[in-house]
Each structure stands twice: as C-alpha cells, then as structure tokens.
Amino acid sequence: MSIPTPQPLRQTSQSVDALLPCLRVDEFLCPARRLQSDHCSSLERKLTVTDLVTLNVSAAVRDRYSEASQTQVAALCCPVSYDPRFLDAIPREVIERDYGCGDPSKYVQPGDVVLDLGSGGGKICFIAAQVVGPTGRVIGIDCNDDMLSLARRSQPEVARRIGFDNVQFLKGQIQDLKLDLDRLEVRLREQPIASSSDWLHAHERSDELRRTSPLVSDESIDVVVSNCVLNLVRSEDRRQLFGEIHRVLKPGGRAVISDIVSSTDVPASLQNKSELWSGCLSGAFREDRFLAAFEAAGFGGLEILERQSEPWQVVEGIEFRSLTVRAHKLPLNCCADWDGSNATDVVYRGPWKSVQDDSGNTFARGQHITVCQSTADMLRQPPYANQMLFTSEAAACCEPSTSAGSFNPLPLATESNCCGPTGCC
Template identity: 50%
Template sequence: MSVEAHVLERYAAGAGERQEDLCCPVDYDRDLLRLLPPEIVEKDYGCGDPSRYVREGDVVLDLGSGSGKICYMAAQLVGQKGQVIGVDMNDAMLALARKYQPEMAGKLGGDRVRFVKGMIQDLALDVEATDHWLAEHPIRRHEDLLALKAWQARQRKERPLIADESVDLVISNCVLNLVDDGDKRRLFGEIFRVVRPGGRIAISDIVCDEPVPSSLKQDPELWSGCISGALQEDEFLQGFADAGFVAVKLDKWGDEPWREVEGIEFRAVTVTAVKPEGGECMDFGHAVIYKGPYEKVYDDEGHVFYRGRRMAVCARTFRFLTRGPMKDDFVGLAPAAGGPGKPWCAPAGTLRSPAETKGGVSHGGEGGGCC
C-alpha cells in the first residue's frame, strides 16, 4: 500500500473514532475552543496552534484541515470580512468538518468557512471535480489515463482549486510531514504560489533532529503517525526559504520531544515566514538603523545592516523592515524631500548620509527592556 493510501485509511478511521496515539498535547486558546462542538475538539490530531497568527480580515487557508478545528477557531478571528478555507484529501474528514458548518455559521453570525477536497502538494487541482469527472469517464485503458491527465491540466489552469496569490495567511497543523518525500519540494512551491505578495505563513509540524533512516520511512504506522515523514529541523526551514519566503523563523519550539524512535527526537515546532512584496526597487532616499543587539545582521536578499548605522534601502525593503515581523529591530528614516525616486537598489552595505533624511519622519518604537 502506498504512503498516501495508508494516510487516507488512518485518518478516515480518525474521523470516525478518536485515535489516542495520533494526539499530541497542545495548549489551544480556550476562549476559541468554547464555541466548537465537542466532537471537533475531541478529534484533534494537531501538534501546534497556528490560529494564533490569524488577523482580522485575513483570507486563511488551512492545509490538511481534518475535523475543521483550526478553521473554526480562525473563523472567529477573521471576522465578517475574512474567509477561511480548509483543504483535505480525506472524504471522511471533510464530512466531519462539513457536518457542523450550519451550526457554526449560526454561532459565528455568517458562513465564512468552506472545506474543499484537494492534495496540499497540488493545490490547483479540485479533487472533488476530479471524482465527478471520473464517475463519467472511467479509466479502462491507457488512453483514458492520458485523457484524465489532459483534463486535469486544463482544470488546474482554468478552474484552480486555490488560485495564485489569493491567500493572506496559510496555516497548517501537523500535515506537511505526511506528504510523500518526493512531493515535498512541490508542496513548498504550492504554498508560495497561493500566498499573496506580503502574505504570511504559520505552519505547525513535527521535525526531527537527525536524518530518518529508510527502514523507519518505510514503516506505514510511523509515517501516518506523523513521525517518519518529518523533515530535519534545518531542512524544514530551508524548504520555505528555497520556495522564496523571507523572514523564515522558528517561532515555537517544543522543549520536550513528542516521540523518540531509535534515538531520533521528533518534536513539534511552528515556523512563520513572509512572501516578499515583489516589484521593482525604487530608491527615494530611505534609510534604516538596525538597533542591535548584534554587531550586524544579514537579510535573505543579502543586505547587511550594521548596528547603529544609517543603511540605504529601497522603498520596498524600508516598508518590509519597518512594518513586517522585524519592525521592532529597526528605526525607519524617511527622506525629508519627496523626490521622484530612481529605479535602483543600493548595494549591500551602502550607508545613507544623514543629510538625505534630516527633517524626514523617523519611526523607532520602544524596545522590550534589557532582559
């Protein structure tokens, strides 16, 4: 049986009856859980709480939404203007999550959650539509298979399940490790594709401290139990960086390993990152000062920021550093005169003369104290 077939079987059972060995203790926000039906809370197979990163008005995509718990938590945070989409490949899990949709819509004062059938490593393909197509076009010969592939390619292009750059925040709770190793690179790419420029990710998952030998990878119980498909901690972070995300951060680290198998520690972590805004670099004369505590830091684009020095940055980098996740680490200095700007990005390490920003607006914020 393939890895995917085993994962399907195991979580179909998990939708029917709570599976104790798939449950990792998580400290969820009790206020958000209060509104949820007990069955949804009980059939929890997560290992973190990515709902903490949801903001009002967000369009949120939850990868491997299972019973819908994180989606229904997120729906309380996005408010009337937000939207939550849960993707799962498992019919039994989708049926469980959808069962409570009318009840939750009543409690939330609006139907802002939907659950769709898809594979998270192929988010453009609507698997429910594929099921309907297959019912009318059964596969009997190789030619039928080719016809299916051609239809699927058209569907991805013309009716993508999740469109390019359509999501503010991608979240996931203990699912990426379940994806076949051969598809993991594609998975990171798909996550990058669907996030809008400037959008974010918050992914809770299991990572390991040493490479997992193939004997463990071939054990279907260990794989479907969110263990042997885990990436090593550095590979997991690098997967997001390689896909194009910046500000990739290990935001939460499980102090205690969740499991230990043959001396390898498997633990829950949450990784956050941002998709760069993109667009051309325009130099209007902005500067930033890195506050410290380190002598210098580098960003993902190769810029270097020396502690206490006025570093020249383009408008896009200025916005990112002064509004993004590192905003408390930088002072922003806007130019005094609003000129037309030039399409240019100062080479790494270029200093900005104080004369260019004198009299302009500066934002420094306050630090969090010394210790």
C-alpha cells in the same frame, strides 16, 4: 524479431499517484461491470502492482485518517491546548478528532483570508473563522473524504453558534492546490478509467481544471496555516508543496506552520513503517531542513514561533518535537532600476551588533543605509517592523559614513552619509 512485453513503468504509477492518491483508486479504475474485460483487468493488475510501490504513503495516511475521523485515535500527533474561548462554538466530535501538534490559528488576524492545509475535522478552521471574523474568510483543504465529511457536516452548527458562515472545505491535495478534486471526481464518475486512453484523458482534464478553474488561485491568501500535515506528504512531492504555498500567498503574506521535526535524518527502516508515517513520525522534517525548505521556495524573514523543549517522542534515539514556524512571502524587490529618488535612510537599532537578511546583506547596529522606497516599505512591515529606525527617527545621527557600496537585493541601497550631499542634518 521479438516484441518485449510492456512493463509497468514507474513513471506511469507516479502519474496515477499524482492524479488519484486520495481518491479510492479502485472506485474509478475498472468498475465492477467492466472487470470482465481482459484488457481492463490487466490494466488494473499493472496499476495495482505499481501502486504498492508508490502509493503506500498516501494509502497509509488515507486509511489511518479515515479511521481517525470516525473515532478518536490518541496516538496521532501531540496534544495541544487551544484558546478555550474559541472551542465553545465547535462540536465535540470535531474537538475530539484533534490530530494537531501546535496552534497556528494564534497567528491569524481579523480580516485575513486563511488557507488551512490538511484541515482534518475542521478545528483550526473553526477557530480561525472566529479570529478573522465576518470580514475574513477561511478555506480548509483535505483529500480525505471522511475527514471532509466530518468538517462539512459540522460547519452549519459552527456558523449558527458564531453568527456567520465564513468557512469552506475543499477537496484537494496540499501539494497540488490547483487541482479541484471534487470537480475531477464528477468527471471520473461520468467517465471512469477503463483504458489507458481514458487515463490520458483524465490527465488532460486535470490539467485543464488546473488552468481554467484552479482550486486556490495565485496570490489569493493572506496566511497559509497547517497543523501537523506537511510531514505526511511524500518527500518527492515536498518541493512542489512549498512552491504551492508560496504561489497562493499574496505578496507580503505569511505561512504559519506547526509540524513535527526530527533531530536527525529518519532512517529508511523507520520510513517504511506505515504506522509511523501516518503517526507523523517517519515523514518528520529534519529540523534544519524544514527551515531550508521555506527558504528554497523563496520565503524570507523566517521565525521560529514555538519549539517544544522536551521531545514529543524519542524513537531509536531520534527526538521528534513540534515546531511552529512563520515564513514571509516578501514583496518582490522593485529597486533594480532605482534612480536614487525617494531614498529612505534606515538604521538597524540593535540589540545585536549586526544582523543579516536572507540575501546576505548585513545591517550593522547604528549604521545608516539608504534604501529605495519599496525596501523601506518592506522594512516597515512584519517581520522587520520595529527593528529599524527610518529617516525622521534616524536623522538625529550626524555621523558621516565614508563608504558607499551596492546592497543586494536592494541593489542601489548604500551606506549613506547621513549629512547628505547638501550638508549636515
């Protein structure tokens, strides 16, 4: 009986990718002193072959942004004007390495805990640090050593100029916000991967780190921002990426993301060009799919805050432009067991004839709807605040309504008889 030669599995290479794409893989696989071993070099050969298939996006992005941390690369992402009041405190070197396409820092508030995905040289973090002030906190995440080093060495200077230090830069992949790559790296230096057993142990260690000391904890962040980074994440990792953004946000928290979107799907021929990937074009989300990705992850109340009217670039007839979107992690609906107590009467004030929420419920202008307390609380918060009138304001209307029906996801909310069972208001 012949035993088939083991072939490198695609799954294996994906696992390696998930583990190490931003690290210099060759640093940990078969360090020079071990390359003598046949076993080791064959393992390296297998991993290298498969890496070429699956690591090209990560590698293209890593190499391009390492270069871009050393010297300004004008072609990377579109120029943006930031509030000049916040730029004085930021070292010139950081401002020059600006590879953004929008300014999500405009939408953070004093006291916020902010997470910046793909923080690069740190510019958005340093602006946000000044907006949130000493009572807030800013965490920048990047997986590129050179970018992290630029941001980290600039941090003391910014802290000195603004008078407080409320920023941290952490090493991680934005699609895997539980894994602390600095900690993993310590482990890998102690125990480099020289065999498949080592590799399995490294995997186990990664899982343990995710479980016991997550880089970013569940529900710990008020606002997740990102400037021109999500498009750099491989498409197969994007569902997890949006899930991670949702996980780390507190209920009621928001994501404000500036990114590049395309007018139509980007064909494979363009997606295979590494220059276009790292230049924020190949990975651009199709505009409608960008919004759909937030919805699929459970976000609601999406708002398009900014959209370039003229495309930033047109390639093969496809328009690429910057879009800034805010998406809300709406609190869980707590009305499922509502017994009708503490009801609040709400009325959509217009100007549209009717509006629909993310669960398909329609609010007609001027129509009274009775909702439970938690729904009323939600409607009082952004992005719905100011759209609705509540009991005391709405009570002036005495138009009785006749029908009552279920209202999802506020299940027991009904069209109300504004005069109520006990008589007219």
